[in-house]
Amino acid sequence: DQQVKQNSPSLSVQEGRISILNCDYTNSMFDYFLWYKKYPAEGPTFLISISSIKDKNEDGRFTVFLNKSAKHLSLHIVPSQPGDSAVYFCAASAYGNKLVFGAGTILRVKS
Amino acid sequence: DGGITQSPKYLFRKEGQNVTLSCEQNLNHDAMYWYRQDPGQGLRLIYYSQIVNDFQKGDIAEGYSVSREKKESFPLTVTSAQKNPTAFYLCASSTGRLRTMNTEAFFGQGTRLTVV
Numbered sequence: 001d002q003q004v005k006q007n008s009p010s011l012s013v014q015e016g017r018i019s020i021l022n023c024d025y026t027n028s029m030f031d032y033f034l035w036y037k038k039y040p041a042e043g044p045t046f047l048i049s050i051s052s053i054k055d056k057n058e059d060g061r062f063t064v065f066l067n068k069s070a071k072h073l074s075l076h077i078v079p080s081q082p083g084d085s086a087v088y089f090c091a092a093s094a095y096g097n098k099l100v101f102g103a104g105t106i107l108r109v110k111s
Numbered sequence: 112d113g114g115i116t117q118s119p120k121y122l123f124r125k126e127g128q129n130v131t132l133s134c135e136q137n138l139n140h141d142a143m144y145w146y147r148q149d150p151g152q153g154l155r156l157i158y159y160s161q162i163v164n165d166f167q168k169g170d171i172a173e174g175y176s177v178s179r180e181k182k183e184s185f186p187l188t189v190t191s192a193q194k195n196p197t198a199f200y201l202c203a204s205s206t207g208r209l210r211t212m213n214t215e216a217f218f219g220q221g222t223r224l225t226v227v
Contacts, residue, residue, distance in 0.1 A: 009151070034215060043117075043201055044154070087150035089153060091216075095225030097161075097167065099144065099203075099216055 003027045004092050006062030015111045019077040023102055026071065030092040034077045034099070036075035038087045047088075048075070080109045093111060113138050117202050117219035124189070124196065124226050132187045132222045134202035143185035144203040144216065147171065154201060175182055189224065197226050 005024045006024040013019045021035075029077050031052040036044035050064045050073070063076045077084055090102040115136040124130045134143065142161050146169075147167040156169030159177040174193025179185055187206075189196045200223075205216040 006153075036218075041199070041221065041223065043115075043203075043220050045218070046215040049215060091154075097125075098156055098159050099205075100156065101146070101154040103151065 002103075003030075004013075004058045004100050004102040005091055006090055006105050008105050009103070010106040010108070012108045012110060013080045015082060015109055016079045019084065019107055019109065020074075021075040021077075021088050021090075021105050021107065023084050024071060025073075025092050025093060027092070027100075028071070029082070029094040031095065031102075032093045033064070033066060034091045035062075036089045036091060036101075037084075038089060042077075044089055055098075077107075080107075082109050082111045085109050088090050113165070115204050115217050115219040117200075117206055117222050119222060120154045120220065122222055122224045123142055124224060125171075126226055127191045129190050130196075130224065132189070132200055132202075132224070134185045134187065134219060135183055136185075136204040136217075137183060138206070139182070139216065140204035140206050140217075141182070142205045142216075143179065144205075145175075145177065145185070146201045146203065147203060148199040157187065157200075189226055199223050212223060 034049040035047040038044040048059050048062045066073045087104045089104045091099045118133045144159040145157040155171050158177040160166035176188045201221050202219045203216040
């Protein structure tokens with residue numbers, strides 16, 4: 001049973017435009033959410049996180065939105081740059097315990 | 112420099128052999144995790160440990176074993192009981208509970224295990 005779902009396997013965006021990556025979850029106990037970026041044959045690197053007490057968190061070009069009623073979160077990247085091309089993973093945690101990851105979305109930013 | 116180190120980067124194993132993947136961190140983190148990545152399947156949790164001398168099974172623990180005798184180290188053994196061990200293995204660590212804003216899990220660079 002996949003508790004964290006990233007339903008779009010890939011996304012292609014033009015440089016300078018907005019990239020929106022989506023994530024849905026089923027476990028209502030999740031109270032902390034993270035986004036990671038990953039290049040092939042490397043470990044994921046942390047991008048941004050959000051606690052369930054908030055609905056938005058911003059860090060530079062990256063903004064994460066959380067809609068608890070819909071059990072949905074999204075990562076916005078504005079403006080998108082070619083260096084943003086990577087696999088993006090959504091992850092969630094309940095009460096500070098194990099991190100559960102989605103399957104990832106491949107983002108390609110075209111110049 | 113503080114960080115999390117996995118070794119080796121590439122590992123080849125013959126069928127029927129056990130093999131141990133190393134994971135060491137000097138971040139003074141309490142929690143450590145092992146994940147497996149297969150193409151198109153994201154990261155699946157094998158085992159995790161919130162504190163020394165304690166660990167819990169993740170979603171795909173069968174055929175794997177771990178130990179947590181020291182805070183800095185969380186080795187993963189892939190046993191011959193694991194039917195499809197060829198994969199990319201990732202170790203991670205985090206400070207205590209993942210609840211406070213801007214806490215995160217730090218990942219190592221991974222070990223690519225291939226069964227030959």
